Amino acid sequence: MALTDPTEFAVAIASGALRIVDLTFTLSPDFPVMVLPPELGQAAPVRIRTISRYDDAGPGWYWNEISLSEHTGTHFDAPVHWHTGKDLPNGSVDTLPIEHMVAPACVIDCSAEAAADDDFLLTREHVLAWEDQHGKIEPGQWVLMRTDWSKRNFQDYANLKEDGAHTPGPDVDVMKWLVEERGILGFGTETIGTDSGQATHLNPPLPAHHYLHGAGRYGLQCLCNLDQLPPRGAIVFAAPLKILNGSGSPLRVLAVTPGQ
Numbered sequence: 001m002a003l004t005d006p007t008e009f010a011v012a013i014a015s016g017a018l019r020i021v022d023l024t025f026t027l028s029p030d031f032p033v034m035v036l037p038p039e040l041g042q043a044a045p046v047r048i049r050t051i052s053r054y055d056d057a058g059p060g061w062y063w064n065e066i067s068l069s070e071h072t073g074t075h076f077d078a079p080v081h082w083h084t085g086k087d088l089p090n091g092s093v094d095t096l097p098i099e100h101m102v103a104p105a106c107v108i109d110c111s112a113e114a115a116a117d118d119d120f121l122l123t124r125e126h127v128l129a130w131e132d133q134h135g136k137i138e139p140g141q142w143v144l145m146r147t148d149w150s151k152r153n154f155q156d157y158a159n160l161k162e163d164g165a166h167t168p169g170p171d172v173d174v175m176k177w178l179v180e181e182r183g184i185l186g187f188g189t190e191t192i193g194t195d196s197g198q199a200t201h202l203n204p205p206l207p208a209h210h211y212l213h214g215a216g217r218y219g220l221q222c223l224c225n226l227d228q229l230p231p232r233g234a235i236v237f238a239a240p241l242k243i244l245n246g247s248g249s250p251l252r253v254l255a256v257t258p259g260q
Contacts, residue, residue, distance in 0.1 A: 016259040023223045023236075023253040024074040025150070027066075031073050031222075032158045034192050035165070043069035070248040076240035077194065077209070077219030081247040084214030091216065093246035100218070101239040103185050105142040105255065106134070107229045114147035114168040118159055119198055121171040127178070134231045139183030142220070142236050145170065149190040150224035158192060169196030175207040179215045186218035190226060194219040220253060229255055 012018040025031060033043045046068045052058025071077070079085030080092045090096060108130050113120045122145055127137070137143060147168050149157070159166045169189060170178075178184045187194050187208055194208035204210045212219055220238060235256045240249035 012259075013256075019257050019259045021225055021228045021234075021255045021257055023225050023255055024251070025222055025224055027068070027073045027250060030154055032154055032192060033069065033072055035158060035160060043071060046072055068250065070243065070246055070250075073250045074220075074222040074224070074253055075248055075250045076238060077213065077221070077248045078240070078246065079213040079216045079218070080245070081219075082206075082209045082213035084210050085216060088216050091213075092243075093240040093249050094242045094244055096218075096240070098239070100185060102235060102237050103140060103142055104138075104232070105144050105188075105229065105234045105236045106130075106137050106232050107144045107146050107226055107234070109146045109231070110168065111146055111148040111227070114149060118166040118168065119196060120147075120168040121196060122169065122174055123171050124174045124177050127174055130231070137178070137182045137184065140185050142186050142188055142238075143178055143182075143184050144188040144220075144223065144226055144229070144236075145190070146226040146229075147190050148227060150222070150226070159197060163198075164200070165192070165197030167191040167193075167197035169194065169199055170208055172202050172204065172207040175211045179211045179217060184217065186220060187212055188220035188223050190221075190223050192221060194221050223253060229257055233258060 013020060027046050029046050029048060031046060033045050036042060049065045051063050051065055053062040078091055078093045078096060079088050085091050108127060110120060110122055131137060195206045199206045208219060237254045238251060240251045243249055
């Protein structure tokens with residue numbers, strides 16, 4: 001039955017019939033950021049400077065000044081973030097259709113594979129096996145790759161070695177297929193990027209960015225608590241900050257699931 005009264009949604013949350021799961025890391029100065037080759041531009045960690053805290057600078061109030069990259073912490077990638085999406089209309093965070101900010105999610109559990117192999121790549125075969133059990137991924141849905149990577153401590157989160165990062169992600173074929181054949185709204189991960197740590201060696205390099213943003217789709221990364229979501233049935237609220245010409249944004253990602 002279609003929900004025609006929005007208050008029914010609020011009542012369902014208040015009663016416990018629906019549950020809200022926070023998929024967001026706390027933004028802090030020690031949260032790891034993407035590290036690129038040294039000849040390229042780098043993102044600085046979050047900086048938080050107190051303006052006043054009930055003191056001479058402001059006796060009755062507390063507030064901070066923050067500075068951070070658009071792609072820091074749990075964050076959203078818009079199409080304009082990547083060269084394949086740079087010429088698409090409405091590709092920055094301030095112009096995205098707001099209807100896309102609330103959508104169903106399919107959660108593919110790759111936690112065992114990622115625990116056994118830091119460089120695990122999600123393949124079409126993995127997704128087809130998931131569909132055999134949970135049903136076909138429909139157009140306009142998020143696909144979230146659960147790896148439990150978010151449970152690592154910050155020292156191991158980026159997993160940087162001499163040859164770069166070693167983190168799980170999708171392979172080229174599955175990313176192209178999810179975008180072109182399944183019509184997904186976007187792809188989300190628990191790692192710093194939507195691509196694997198070694199994805200610069202794939203063809204095309206960084207296929208999640210390449211195919212998602214070239215088709216006007218989105219990325220979410222640095223998610224957490226994906227183990228609290230069902231394989232399907234959750235609704236994700238992912239609304240980036242409305243930054244002028246923004247390529248992405250930190251955001252609070254919430255999921256609504258059936259209550260327990």
